[in-house]
Amino acid sequence: MVSVGQHPKIQLLTYSEVEKVAGYVGNFQVTVRKKARYVNEDLCTGCGLCEEKCPARNIPSEFDLGLGTRKAIYRPFPQAVPSTPVLDKEHCIYFQRGKCRACEKFCPRKAIDFEQQDKLLELEVGTIILATGFDPADPSSIAQAGYGLDNVLTGLEFERMVNASGPTGGQVLLKDGRPPKSVAILHCIGSRDERYHEYCSRVCCMYSLKFAHLVRETTGAQVYRDMRAFGKGYEEFFNRVEQEGTVFVRRSEDVEVTKEDGHLLVRAKDVFTGVKVDLPVDMVILSVGMEPRPDAGQTARIFGIGRSKDGFFVEKHPKLAPVETASSGIFIAGACQGPKDIPDTVAQAGAAAVAALDLMDLGKVELDPSIAHVRRERCSGCGECAIACPYRAIQIVAGIAQVSEYTCKGCGTCASACPSKAISLDHYADEQLVAEMQGLLSLEVS
Numbered sequence: 001m002v003s004v005g006q007h008p009k010i011q012l013l014t015y016s017e018v019e020k021v022a023g024y025v026g027n028f029q030v031t032v033r034k035k036a037r038y039v040n041e042d043l044c045t046g047c048g049l050c051e052e053k054c055p056a057r058n059i060p061s062e063f064d065l066g067l068g069t070r071k072a073i074y075r076p077f078p079q080a081v082p083s084t085p086v087l088d089k090e091h092c093i094y095f096q097r098g099k100c101r102a103c104e105k106f107c108p109r110k111a112i113d114f115e116q117q118d119k120l121l122e123l124e125v126g127t128i129i130l131a132t133g134f135d136p137a138d139p140s141s142i143a144q145a146g147y148g149l150d151n152v153l154t155g156l157e158f159e160r161m162v163n164a165s166g167p168t169g170g171q172v173l174l175k176d177g178r179p180p181k182s183v184a185i186l187h188c189i190g191s192r193d194e195r196y197h198e199y200c201s202r203v204c205c206m207y208s209l210k211f212a213h214l215v216r217e218t219t220g221a222q223v224y225r226d227m228r229a230f231g232k233g234y235e236e237f238f239n240r241v242e243q244e245g246t247v248f249v250r251r252s253e254d255v256e257v258t259k260e261d262g263h264l265l266v267r268a269k270d271v272f273t274g275v276k277v278d279l280p281v282d283m284v285i286l287s288v289g290m291e292p293r294p295d296a297g298q299t300a301r302i303f304g305i306g307r308s309k310d311g312f313f314v315e316k317h318p319k320l321a322p323v324e325t326a327s328s329g330i331f332i333a334g335a336c337q338g339p340k341d342i343p344d345t346v347a348q349a350g351a352a353a354v355a356a357l358d359l360m361d362l363g364k365v366e367l368d369p370s371i372a373h374v375r376r377e378r379c380s381g382c383g384e385c386a387i388a389c390p391y392r393a394i395q396i397v398a399g400i401a402q403v404s405e406y407t408c409k410g411c412g413t414c415a416s417a418c419p420s421k422a423i424s425l426d427h428y429a430d431e432q433l434v435a436e437m438q439g440l441l442s443l444e445v446s
Helices: 002-006 049-053 093-097 102-106 155-162 204-214 234-243 296-303 342-362 384-388 413-417 430-441
Strands: 016-024 027-034 119-125 128-130 152-154 182-189 219-224 247-260 263-270 276-281 283-288 330-332 372-374 394-397 400-403 423-425
Touching: 016 296, 049 102, 128 296, 128 342, 152 155, 155 204, 155 283, 182 204, 182 263, 182 276, 204 234, 204 283, 247 276, 263 283, 330 342, 372 400, 384 394, 384 413, 413 423
Parallel strands: 128 330, 152 283, 182 219, 182 283, 219 247
Antiparallel strands: 016 027, 027 119, 247 263, 263 276, 372 423, 394 400
């Protein structure tokens, strides 16, 4: 990220959101809202003095998932690029009470700007790559998982705990500050389950093994459905963790976490013996799966791309065009397209970058010959076609529908939606289809 931030040909817009995308491949007009952080990026050196002096403290940290705290002015995460902090208006004493401004008083560069406003940037770009990531599945909707009980953590929460820069300095601790003597790691929470997500999230097995390795000094128990160690070196790592003394219990679909006599109790059914297993433990780690970001639907509408039934962005073709979308010039990479681990994400990101670069180097765009055509004399300008078009290729101009040949994909949705039959597809007109059917029906069958 440091290299990206310092690259002379890369404009890095952080703390910003895309609000609108118009145009077509090679000529996209993108509206970006650069949100006010109330710190002048050109003056700030990232010294951290404003954070140190800020009196508004003990605010739950989003990066530490509520396990740690932050100030009202803070950097979103360590090693953030740029290192410019952000001022949180909702918790800032000055914005709430009209007094304080300690950060402004102590800033040696006078970089604090309480009058800063959002800016709308209009960008012209040729291609777009979407890499919006994923969200961890919310285990609070899974009652039997026990999330909400003390010392029941998600995988990401445990990841922050064992990180050296995390809220506990890398120590595995219970809520009362003691180290746990036993830890259970439950697989497939929110994945491979018809009640939540049917798909396999792919990464849960291996990060569960990593957690078992990290807590090997304690008594670790893996409670899983089956192990999917599919990657390079993954099976060897599984064997290594097993040799370190981790107990593996293959369970049936249902597992329940309860609290009895002040201790957590994991109830599962051994899939091999059919015997119910009760595991008393001090800590439970829920290996939650991946799911689309909450705003994935809004993002798909802004960029004019499709989504699968699971809510992830859908590619043009799973084998022939795995990083392209149905909208020319817009590519996808990473877990926004579906659950995948880091190596697969990096590989797909490289493929998306090459595909975008290849399109720009070509300098020309191949158009689909089968696009929609409007018969002006029949068009009533009702706008039904524009509403139905999934690619936003139709606009109503002077009471007549107009089709953009650059964005139309010839799907035929507009033709079926038009009440006056004013739109047809080139090479697929109603007269042509009727003639083909008449020709087929006129053949004699021997």
